[in-house]
Amino acid sequence: MSSEGTGRTERAAADSRILPAIGVLPATRRQRVRKMVWIAVWMVFLGGPVQDLTSGGHSAAVTAAAATAFALFGAVYVVLIFRHTTFPLPAGAVRAMVGVMFGLACVLSATMGDVWIVLFVYVTVAAGAVLPERAATGTVAALVLAIAVIGTDFGRHLESDVWVSFVIPAALAGTAMISARKTARAMRELRAARATVAQLAANEERLRLARDLHDLLGHSLSLITLKSELAGRMLPGRPEQAAAQVADIERVSRQALVDVREAVGGYRRPTLAAELAGARTALMAAGIAADVPQPGEDGQDGHGGLDGTVAGVRLDPEPEAALAWALREAVTNVVRHSDASRCAVVLTLQADATACLTVTDNGAGPSDSAEGNGLTGLRERLALVEGVLETAPGVRGGFTLRATVPVRAEAPAQ
Numbered sequence: 560m561s562s563e564g565t566g567r568t569e570r571a572a573a574d575s576r577i578l579p580a581i582g583v584l585p586a587t588r589r590q591r592v593r594k595m596v597w598i599a600v601w602m603v604f605l606g607g608p609v610q611d612l613t614s615g616g617h618s619a620a621v622t623a624a625a626a627t628a629f630a631l632f633g634a635v636y637v638v639l640i641f642r643h644t645t646f647p648l649p650a651g652a653v654r655a656m657v658g659v660m661f662g663l664a665c666v667l668s669a670t671m672g673d674v675w676i677v678l679f680v681y682v683t684v685a686a687g688a689v690l691p692e693r694a695a696t697g698t699v700a701a702l703v704l705a706i707a708v709i710g711t712d713f714g715r716h717l718e719s720d721v722w723v724s725f726v727i728p729a730a731l732a733g734t735a736m737i738s739a740r741k742t743a744r745a746m747r748e749l750r751a752a753r754a755t756v757a758q759l760a761a762n763e764e765r766l767r768l769a770r771d772l773h774d775l776l777g778h779s780l781s782l783i784t785l786k787s788e789l790a791g792r793m794l795p796g797r798p799e800q801a802a803a804q805v806a807d808i809e810r811v812s813r814q815a816l817v818d819v820r821e822a823v824g825g826y827r828r829p830t831l832a833a834e835l836a837g838a839r840t841a842l843m844a845a846g847i848a849a850d851v852p853q854p855g856e857d858g859q860d861g862h863g864g865l866d867g868t869v870a871g872v873r874l875d876p877e878p879e880a881a882l883a884w885a886l887r888e889a890v891t892n893v894v895r896h897s898d899a900s901r902c903a904v905v906l907t908l909q910a911d912a913t914a915c916l917t918v919t920d921n922g923a924g925p926s927d928s929a930e931g932n933g934l935t936g937l938r939e940r941l942a943l944v945e946g947v948l949e950t951a952p953g954v955r956g957g958f959t960l961r962a963t964v965p966v967r968a969e970a971p972a973q
Contacts, residue, residue, distance in 0.1 A: 602633070605681075607674040608667070617671070625671055632663045632678060639685045653689050657698070660685060661705075668709055676725050679706045683729040687736030695740075699733030772822065779815035783808050829883035831874075831906075838890040842902055845894045847920075850903035874914060878944045878964035882906070882916045885941065885948070885962035888933050889918035892960075897922030899957060913963045921957040925950065937962070 611617075612626055635656050638648075648656075664678035679702055686698040706725050786804045793801035835851060842849035874882070886904065893902045899922030907915050938948045946964035953959045 604677060605633070607677055608671070611671060611674050621670075625667060628663050628667055632660055632667075632681075635660050635663075636681055636685055639689050657682065657686050657690065661702070665705075665709070676706060676709060679709075680725060680729045680732055683733040684736055687733040688740065692737065692740070695733075695737050699730070699737070702733065703730045768822075772819070776815055776819070779811050779818070782811050783815075786811070829880055829887065831879055831883050831886065834883040834886045835904075838886055838904065841890055841894050847893065847899055848901040850901065852904070852906075874964070874966055878914065878946065878966065881941050881944045881946050881964055882914065882962055885916055885937055885960070886918065888937050889960040889962075892933065892958075893918070893920045893922065897958060899923075908966065909963070912966055914966050916962045917959065918961075919953050919957060919959045921953065921955065923958075924952050924956055925958050 608629060612622055612629065617625065639653065639656055639660075660678075660682045664675070664682050667678060668675040683699050683702045686702060687695050689695075690698055703726060706729050707722070786808050790801040790804035790808070793804065839849050839851050842851070890902070890904075893899055897920045899920035902918065902920045905917045905919075907917070909915050934948070934950065940946075941948050941962055941964065944964050946962060949961040949963075951959050951961075
């Protein structure tokens with residue numbers, strides 16, 4: 560893995576330690592505290608029952624009993640929403656706790672007044688968050704019906720504002736929780752699938768490197784072994800011939816070292832196809848619409864598919880690597896600095912036998928500050944292959960980065 564990839568991984572890990580991503584359970588104390596704070600924020604809608612308890616409109620005994628039931632209701636809600644969604648409880652215990660919340664909501668709303676109907680909204684949220692999908696859907700529907708029945712006094716006060724105050728919010732909250740659970744589950748499965756794909760790709764790369772190193776070194780090491788044995792048999796009777804064999808061993812070993820360095824350098828060299836996959840993933844993760852061609856795609860009018868070819872002409876490894884670095888730097892800047900909602904990547908073959916990579920976004924545009932280290936380093940990389948870097952504001956706002964490198968028209972792709 561390159562140092563840039565390692566840096567991105569470390570930054571992502573640092574961010575995840577502060578706040579978990581969608582579909583990721585809190586793993587640290589800070590994440591759990593933040594989750595608890597988010598749960599506490601939504602408890603503000605229980606202000607009506609709290610005010611009713613503290614208004615003095617009930618006897619001391621009724622107030623004490625209602626406060627106890629209210630505290631139990633809140634405790635069960637927090638256990639379900641915080642504890643169960645982090646460390647799952649047995650299914651029977653979950654259903655029993657939802658039932659306890661429903662029973663307390665019925666008793667308190669029936670004995671204490673309409674302001675307590677808001678408890679049913681929290682029961683709906685809990686049911687949508689912790690019950691299995693099919694059971695959650697039916698339970699949410701039943702709870703919404705119960706709110707309507709109790710709020711309208713069994714249909715005797717249909718003109719009541721309970722519809723806007725409680726019924727609709729409960730239906731929306733329960734549906735939202737069910738949808739959020741589906742999204743979280745899908746995100747977890749997607750992350751697991753991506754991790755599996757990355758592991759398989761790493762394994763395949765190791766196997767490919769092992770095969771290539773075997774092909775590179777197998778012949779050289781066999782020759783070195785053979786000549787070493789031969790030189791050993793020549794000593795001490797034929798020292799001149801043994802010295803010649805040793806010289807050959809030195810020559811073969813030096814060439815093997817050169818071959819290994821070139822192989823390792825080739826593996827470390829970025830390619831457009833690999834950077835394309837990373838660019839699409841980074842843009843989508845940042846919520847930016849990515850207009851990026853698929854690897855191997857080859858359009859008309861000289862457009863390339865970022866697979867190392869442009870209009871049928873294959874780029875040399877060094878120019879391709881320079882364009883790959885340009886793509887990486889441009890997409891990184893779009894994600895980190897642009898506030899863009901869309902980014903487009905295009906590779907074209909110019910009339911002067913140059914390949915041009917253009918990355919355009921619709922974000923905030925270039926800053927007034929001096930050019931950063933990333934673009935400066937990119938200019939230096941392109942200069943090594945006689946390439947040119949140009950940056951400018953976009954036609955309709957945003958920012959445009961254009962990297963140009965020479966191609967060899969006489970080297971068609973096979």
